[in-house]
Amino acid sequence: MKFSEVVGTENRFLLGCWSAAVFLVLILGFILGSDPVSILGVAESREFQVNFDSPVEIKHIYVLPSQIVRKGDLLAELGQSEWDSQLRVLKSRYDKLNAEMHLRQQLAGVVKDLGHLAPQADPLLVDLEDARKEMVLIEGRMKNLFVFAEVDGAVGAVNFKNGEKAPAFAPLITLVPLNPTYVNGYINENLSSTLKVGQVVEVNSAGGKVTRGSVVSIGSRIVQIPERLLRIQTLAAWGREVVIKIPRNNEFLLGEKVFVQKKWSLSLLSRAYADEVLSNSDPNQQDPREMDIPLNIVETFKPEMSGIVFIPELKQFALISDDYPEDHPVLFLMNEQGQIQPHQIQLPGMPTMADIESVSTQGDNLYLLSSLSTTKKGKLKDERHIFAQIKRHGLSYKIEHHVDLRTPLLQALRDSRDPALNSIYEADLQAGKEGFEIEGHAIDKNDLYLALKGPVLHRNEGLILKVTDFAPVFSGTLKPAQVTLAARFQMKLPHQDVESVLTDLIKQGDSFYVASSCRKSSCSAIWKLNVDTAQTELFHEFQVPHLEGLAIHPETHQIFAVFDSKGSSPYAVVSLGAEKGTP
Known part of the structure; x- marks a missing residue:
């Protein structure tokens, strides 16, 4: 039987209205019910309160009540003399236990009897390990005596003075x-x-x-x-x-x-x-954005950020600029949100230093390197050839050594037995003002790695020099055998016929992450280079030029990149988990 025969043609409209009315009543009943x-x-x-579970000394308070601060701003620097004394006692105890262990191991009979024992069964080994763990714990605490703002906010109260x-x-x-x-x-x-x-x-x-x-x-x-x-x-x-x-x-x-x-x-x-x-x-930021630079800095001069490195105990990035007023460099601190701290780190004892292109850190030392290049007019200036070692302790930085690196390095290339290094020296002589130039460096244990921007032996070729056991460089000693060619690789961007030059590098385990910038084109890139095979893969590409510096955040596993765009200071963040060529 058809539906029309039951309802009737004239009742279809009425049935539709009743059905709609029942449906609306049910919906309204559900909502109102x-x-x-x-x-x-x-x-x-x-309200956030800053306190510690042990007594502390106030070294310096950097904020005032009612002051507006941003997340990551430095609020205070603290000290802990009690931890210093505890650490000295623990080190003395550890040395005594260690000496006793060595003495006991020299007794052949004792070694024979204890050779089969597990470490936890030997009381002396247990005491030695306990002392070591306590030392590590206190040393870790002493590296975290800096107070940073956890959120954007206003300082409510400052209860202690310097x-x-x-x-x-x-x-x-x-x-x-x-x-x-x-x-x-x-x-x-x-x-x-x-x-x-x-x-x-x-x-x-x-x-x-x-x-x-x-x-x-x-x-x-x-x-x-x-x-x-x-x-x-x-x-x-x-x-x-x-x-x-x-x-x-x-x-x-x-x-x-x-x-x-x-x-x-x-x-x-x-x-x-x-x-x-x-x-x-927040999702990983990959497109460059502008740094937030305080007025007290930009009113003095416009920094052109050329290098970046992460300082673990400060949980901040230290940045350097190409040039400074009167060539007196300072360090800028930046948090993960790209906000530059108003406080600038002075470098007492630092000589005039120009065209600073890279910065690195190892242990308690910070290293700055100029480009080692000539001026745009082809002139040699001493302040552009400096390699400096700076001792750091918290926010206190003191120059330890500095040396003119250009002269001994070029002499080592000239006298090397490696024809490739001889070619770099000869190409520098022919290139003139576009000759020898170092844009980045990295330090791994006792070795110094240098990213060579020029001279270019072949188009889109990257060259990394290695200086083995570089410490004697600061005393003026550099033998030709110490300088080798660590890597020679290609940096050709796909789908683009542009020339790329090397601008920075960081070493991470058995790999390099190197930065390149395009000549006469708006593009830059990060490459991942295998040290053993010299094979590169395009890690990330930017549609902006002048990528100058790279640094890895060890906690978030992200690469922070800084750009020098002549009048602006962009930065970008790329996850180490990003796939090759992620736009």
Whole structure:
């Protein structure tokens, strides 16, 4: 039997209307039957307190009360004389135990009897290992006596002055975020509610600002609702406390009263948004963006960043510029967000030094290297040929050694038995003002690696020189046998007929990550080079020129790259997990 014979042609429209009406009633019943939640609350933020579990000395406070700071800014530098004395005692104990162990091993009978014992069965070995672990623990603590801002915010209170000693767990500095990060609200006990942790809610202010948040906790006891949040302030009320997390980029004021409502939405979408609100991680940035340089620096001069290195104990990057006023270099500190610190690190005892192209670090030493090149007019200047070693301790930096590296290095190339190195020397003589130039360097144990920008023996060819046991260089000694050709490789970009030149390198295990920049074209690249095979792969390509420096963040496993764009200071971040050629 057909549908039209049962209903009739004239009743089809009426049946359609009734069906639509029933459907709408069901939907409205579902929505209206869902539990409406109306909560009054206050937009607040967690105050951050800086304290330590042992007494500390205040070396220097870098901020003032009410000062606005950014995440990663240096707040204070601390000291710990008690840890120094503990470390001296532990080292003395370790040396004595170690001497006793060596003495005992010289006794043939004892060695024979103990040779089969596990290390944990020998009391002397146990004491020796315990002393070593305690030394490592204290040394690690001593490297983390720098206080950095955990969030963007305002300094609330500075409770100690320079030179004072703070007891254990005493709050040194308080930091209040600029924007509220959560809402503290209450559900009246007379209202039934099925609000759950993870539920997405809408947060409104009296001024019309709106955002969405996610419920992170619901109280399990009844408490009195604050008078400010009562609808009738003379009539006391009680309810359950609710904490709602909101995004950091909201427009609410700290302490502002807000109104919270639970909105009907699909559960999958609600959960997805809740996960987004609760997540604090940002996607890896790969496109270059501008550094945030404070006015006190740019009012003096515009830095042209040419090198970058990560300083572990500061948890910051140290950057150097090509040129400085009167050729007196300083170090700039940058956090992971590309924000340059107002505080600049002075380098006492440093001679005038120009055209600084690279920086590296090893242990407590920092190394700076000029380009070793001539000026644009082809003149030789001593300040462009300096290789400097700087001793660093926290924020204190002192020049240890410096030497004119150009002359002995070129002489070593001239006198080398390697024809390829002789060719570099001869090409320099012929190239004139576009001759010998070092754009980057890296240090691995006792060896120094140099990234040669010029002279170019073959188009798109990269050359890395190696100086074995480089320490005697600072005393003016460099033998031809110490200089070798560490790598010779191609840097040809696919799908582009451009010339690339080497501009920096970093050594990571058995690989180099090298930077290249295109001549007369807007492109740069990072290459991964295998030391043993000299095979390169294109790691990352940029559509901007003048890539100048690379550094690896050991905790986030990202490469930070800096560019010199003549008037701007871009930087980029690339994950070490990025695939070859990721745009």
